[in-house]
Amino acid sequence: MNGAVVRSRAGLLWLLRPKIRTKLNRAKTDEGKVFKGFLLGFVGIFFWSLIFAVIFRMLQYFRGTQGIGDLLASKLLGLAFVTFLMILVLSNVITALSTFFLSEDLEFVVAAPVDSDTVYAARLTETIVDSSWMVALLAVPLLIAYGVVYAAGPVYYLLAVGTVIPFLVIPAVIGSAGTLLLVNIFPARRTRDLLALVGLFAAAGVVALFRFLRPERLMSPEEFSSLVDFIAVLRTPTSTWLPSEWAATALMSYLSGRFDWFHFAFLWSTAAVCLIAGAWLHGRYFDGGFTRAQEGAEKKEGRTRSKLVDRVLARAEPSTRVMVAKEIRVFFRDTTQWSQLILLGVLVAVYVYNITVLPLYTGEQISFLLINAVSFLNLGLAGFVVAAIAARFVFPAMSIEGRMMWLMQSSPVDIRTIFWSKYWVGTVPLLLVAVPLIVGTNLVLDASPFVLALTTLTMIGITFALTALALGFGALYPNYDTENVAEIPTSFGGLLFMMAAVSYLAGVVMLEAWPVYYFLDSRIQAGQAEVGLVPLLMGVTGAAILTGFAIWLPLRAGIRHVQSVDF
């Protein structure tokens, strides 16, 4: 055969090879890889250290609690694993839709003479990596903290790896099977919309539930009516039937000195059974599902034109008018975009709830200083909430034009018009969230009129600046290729935006801290709170200048970048 090697069929590694090579090639050709690597490494180590420190501190506290220390530690590990499990199942269901049914390279793979089990193994591996890397990274400081506190040897760490592997496989198989089932019932593109909704509702539910249950109460046993109740709660397993419980039990039993082989073996054997069942289901139902996934076309009507938008923009240029109307239409018709409003709602609700349960009124008299200091610092926190919302909705604005840049660039519309349309489409709704948020929470806190007025006006400026930062960074670090808008903010550029936003917020808070300090200090010194004109003017002017730069610089940089890029 003239030197050519004929393989009987492509194996698992062969199928995974294009993905691995793509990632390697991308990393090799990435111009800013040193900077990115350094920054990501720094942020990664910072968060790891933070998680480690918190867990380590909690475990030390638990260990000091005689009798129930191990129970508390075990409960915490169980809670962590059950949270991981929920996240993993959800993210696997969503990821499996792309890897098994929507990915562009599937045409080649399905057409190639490769057996069903190999395709399943390759796609499942891809699903596990894509959906579980974040959980795996989160588990590292958690499990190390347990190892350190319990002074475990190297075997513990090997055991931890051995526990995490089947723990990641089980939800991946279940998630993929769930997707397989859904795709066989609904068309794939409709399934994606459905999953985006279900996923977000579930994620929102998990966040809300976790927050409203106030897990910090586990740290305060005095809130339970009796110790017996508390221990009873701790002894109740999260669920005997969940792999999270088996993983936690296996690890805790080792740390406590009496290793429970049963749960460890149960975890592995369940993973093996899941894999076999998953491969069988794949062989049986994948072809049908894949065929259905190709039949995406479905008649869907657009809605009638919004009279309100037309009226508000009556005086604008036709190009601005159509840009804004298009932005709004596309947003509300794309489930992956509008459904994020659910997360936004939960984020705001949790934030307001946290403010209402702040223990500011513990003393006999309401502390004027504490309330106003917290109300002022609330500006930074509410600003952070607005930044998170801007990251979700404004940051992807230029990326989603990616494939349509041919139209934008060939039209006689200046790229600045496109930017400004997107800027206003982002700013107005953000103002509608930010202003009620700061006014509402500061009214709940019973802030003084001065602090209320200052924080409200500042929040308006902050919103303008954060929208500009999000839009600018989004244009500087775009992702033009993704089909899923939700993954755009989780990129490197999204991280940089959040860092820039936090730095800007810190700057504004520091600049305005002076007039607020003067205001509160005069109350202490003279018994009467007074507004100092000089500190106020200086602080507000400084914050205004900073805000001006935060609006101007990113927008200018973003516009210049888009103008200079060849699409």
Add this chain to the structure above:
Amino acid sequence: MFESSGAHSAVLTPPSRDAGPGEMLELRHVRKSYGSFVAVKGLDLSVHRGEIFGFLGPNGAGKTTTIRMVAGVLRPSSGRILVGGDDLGREPERAKSRVGYIPDRPYLYDKLSGGEFLRFVAGLWGREGDEVERRVDRLLELFQLAPWKDELIESYSHGMRQKVLISSALIHQPELIVVDEPMVGLDPRSARLLKDLFRTFVANGGTVFLSTHTLEVAEALCDRIAIISQGEVIAFGTMDELREQAHAGGAHLEEIFLKVTGGEAMNDIIEGLREAIAR
């Protein structure tokens, strides 16, 4: 020429502004490089008003890069592009307002309906009102998309998207249509319709600058043709002039194309392929 020339022909008429004699499109020493790779090497071309100009070449010759520069999507590394006398680099808005661009890949907003997309494009070119509504209806009717006017584009087939794309290039009454591979994804009936459409557009005073690999289409449609290879024009003129340049009397465009782009080597390649398959 055109099936229902009356009402439909009206949507294919460019505006009368500045429609004097002269060149509709001029490329002067246009060069485009990507890093150290030079895709287009100092191109000089002029396209007359009222002609269909074919721009041909093998894969990787620089056709799409040139087309995208003319459409204003890419900026040349050096040189000037004049559209109706307006410099695309200095007065991009004026120049672009004369052009309707049909790219080779039909990327559209999936979440807009066909009618909404056409209105959106018209708005980008500063057009709106009843006239736009009439043009939307006529163009969708022309391409038999009227029943799909209010359906979201995500439910359209590849060919339907291509038709929406062609309609979007005509919605704002361009003087020049710049089109990259117009026949991709079209059924024979639609392909025929498009050829008639270009002829009518040109007969009404418009100009078409098209790039294609379908040499029969180029031969049947184009008044003049330029063949580009490795970023340079290697043959240029009417069919007769091309035959003369290639010393290929009476030959069809395919033979001329193969000859000027190194077609002799094709025979060697084909021979090599035969041997490889025989082994």
